[in-house]
Structure formats: structure tokens, C-alpha cells
Amino acid sequence: MSDNTPNAQQKSGAVQTTGHAWDGDLQEYNNPLPRWWLWCFYGTVAFSVLYWFIYPSWPVGQTWLKGFHTVSYTTVDKAGQEQEREHRWNTRALLLGDLGDAARDPQRKAMLAKVEAASYDQIVKDPKMMEFVRSVGKGLFGDNCAACHGRGGQGVVGMYPNLTDDDWLWGGSMDKIHETLVQGRNGFMPAFGQVLKPDQLDDVAEYVLTLSNEAQPGEASERGKAIFHGQTGGCYYCHGADAKGVPSQGAANLTDKIWAIADVPTQKTLQDKKAVLKTFIASGVNNTRVMPAWKGRLKDDDIKLLAVYVHQLGGAK
Ligand code: HEC
Ligand code: HEC
Known part of the structure; x- marks a missing residue:
């Protein structure tokens, strides 16, 4: 103990210091580690050594320490015979074991x-x-x-x-x-981009929107209705005269608010809804879905x- 450490505790000899001093009087106590802490530490060391022996651990040359622990599982060979197998512990063998158990679980079967x-x-x-x-x-x-x-x-x-x-x-x-x-x-809807003129596409899109009450009927939708139900568009042929869809064609119900393909619901204005529909009707559905x-x-x-x-x-x- 040096002279430049005027500390009451030290003077009484209760605490040792490491003997270093910084900034004149800054010192480091040399307390022993608590006993419980030390034993925990030794315990973890012993545990890790034990673990190396039980489970696969260190690489050794081209291979690795495989451990003593084994897993047994049942496989079914090509002839349908169940075979009991045992393998040094690994996650694959574990999985095979679980799968076999699940398949043979009598309740599940x-x-x-x-x-x-x-x-x-x-x-x-x-x-x-x-x-x-x-x-x-x-x-x-x-x-x-x-x-x-x-x-x-x-x-x-x-x-x-x-x-x-x-x-x-x-x-x-x-x-x-x-x-x-x-x-x-594989639903199919023809592309109407070449068949219908742009203003006809406008009208038919307007009509489709009136079917689900997105738009009010008017002159444009009346023209669209004629296209939908007539030979020009022939939409009724697949979507039905009531536009409720024809399941054998996979053709959508156009009278509800549920849209499977044309992304109408996320459009805010009527104009945008119409634009989305127009694009959809113009391009149809081919082998994309x-x-x-x-x-x-x-x-x-x-x-x-x-x-x-x-x-x-x-x-x-
Ligand atoms: C490669 C993508 C893909 C996979 C994988 C897929 N589907 Fe589909 N599924 C579709 C598409 C696209 C449609 C729409 C086809 C159409 O309307 O032309 C569809 C349609 C359906 C429909 C009809 C829906 C309706 O409104 O009538 C059902 C039911 C369905 N799928 C169930 C399944 C089930 C169950 C599986 C798994 C076994 C599955 N799908 C796997 C793409 C897929
Ligand atoms: C040859 C049959 C056929 C004809 C003709 C047809 N459709 Fe379709 N339509 C479909 C099919 C099938 C789907 C669904 C596509 C799918 O499942 O992949 C569809 C989907 C739609 C959708 C999307 C619905 C949604 O829920 O997103 C609209 C809108 C639509 N059609 C409007 C029309 C209009 C307007 C016409 C006429 C100009 C028309 N269709 C003509 C078969 C047809």
C-alpha cells in the first residue's frame, strides 16, 4: 500500500488495491470474485466440455466430432417396409423422426x-x-x-x-x-382495345360502374349498356344478361362491390375508376392469370x- 492513498477503508486494511494510481489518487480495488459467481463460471466450462461429447461440435480435419447422442427413427423403403434406423444426433434425423411419428400417429391416421x-x-x-x-x-x-x-x-x-x-x-x-x-x-377475356373505339370503351366502363352503383346511370352508360348487351361488345355472352357472372366461364360478377382484377376500390375519383376499367377492358385477360x-x-x-x-x-x- 502506498502513501498517497488516504482512504479510510484502506487504512484499516479492509480492502486491497491493485497498486496502480491514476491522476494522482485514482485507484483500483482488488476485490475477489464472489464465490457463487466463480462456481457458475466453472460450471459453464464443465457443461461446454460435456456438450462437445454429447452433440456434434468441433471440426476435425475433413469431418467433425459427431457426439455420442443418437436419434432413432423409422423410414419406409421402396418395398413399403418400415425400417428402424439409428443415427448420430443431427437436426435432419430429428426431423425424420418427427415426420414419421406424425404420419404414424394413430389419431391422425x-x-x-x-x-x-x-x-x-x-x-x-x-x-x-x-x-x-x-x-x-x-x-x-x-x-x-x-x-x-x-x-x-x-x-x-x-x-x-x-x-x-x-x-x-x-x-x-x-x-x-x-x-x-x-x-x-385459366379465365379468358378478349382484349377490346382494337374492337371498341376509345369513346365506346369510355361508355362501357361507365356502364360497368353503374352496375355496382359506383356511378349514376346517364346518357353515356345507356350507350355502354347497348354495347355490353349487344353484338358490338358481347360482354353479356360471358358475364351474363344480368352481369352477375357465369361461373363456367370464370367470368366475374360485375354487380357487386368486390373486384377481383380491375383495381377499382383503391381509386378515389370516379374518373380514376373509369380509367382503370377502360385500361382493363382494352387489354382483357390472357394467359397472365x-x-x-x-x-x-x-x-x-x-x-x-x-x-x-x-x-x-x-x-x-
Ligand atoms: C401460381 C399461382 C397460384 C398458385 C400456386 C395457386 N393458385 Fe389458385 N389461383 C391462381 C389464379 C391466377 C387464379 C385465378 C384464375 C382465373 O380466374 O383464371 C386462381 C384461382 C383459384 C381459385 C378459384 C377462385 C374463384 O374465385 O373461383 C381457388 C379456389 C384457388 N385458386 C385455390 C387455390 C389453392 C387451394 C391452391 C393451393 C393448392 C392454389 N389456388 C394455388 C393462382 C394460383
Ligand atoms: C369470353 C368471355 C368474356 C367476354 C366476352 C368478356 N369478359 Fe369480362 N371477364 C371474363 C373473365 C373470364 C373475367 C375474369 C378473368 C379471370 O378470372 O382471370 C372477366 C373479368 C372482367 C372484369 C373484372 C371484374 C373484376 O372483378 O375485377 C370486368 C370489369 C369485365 N370483365 C368487363 C367486361 C366487359 C365490359 C366486357 C365487354 C366489353 C367483357 N368483360 C367481356 C370473360 C369475358
């Missing part, structure tokens, strides 16, 4: 068989089966459909239809949805499950 055998009506009326459909369907939808239709099935205006609004291009019955999934869909066919890509049971899942997304009416 029984439920799947029940859903397979049941009619749509029976499934919808059975809360247990519906719960199963919702949980399994969510996974299937996330893996196969969400990339286009969105996680929740909300879709993207102009590209992928919203599946949650109970408004369907191709029909919303369970059978029709099933048909959509099995064979895919295609719903792939899932037959052969998904198992039949999975397609059935997804049809029920999508049906209930839309409110199940």
Missing part, C-alpha cells in the same frame, strides 16, 4: 381416413373433422397456395383472387372448388382436404 370416407356435408357438420381440416389444411395451404394467394388466402388484386370473401369466379360450392383445384383454371392444376401434384386426399379448407375460408356458404 384415423382422422384422415374418416375425412377421406366422409361426404362434404358430413365433414362440415362434424366439428372434430372441421378442426382437423383447419389445422392440416393450413399447413397444406401454406406450402402450396400461399405463394400466390397469400398466407390467409386474401390474394392480390389484379393477380390472384381473394379466397376469403365468398365471391367466386368459378363457383364457391365445395364441388366447384374441388374442380378448380383438380383441373386448374393461371391457376395451376393440382391433380398428380397433390394427393387426392389432400386436394379434398384443401377444398373443404378453402370453402370455409370463404365463409362456407
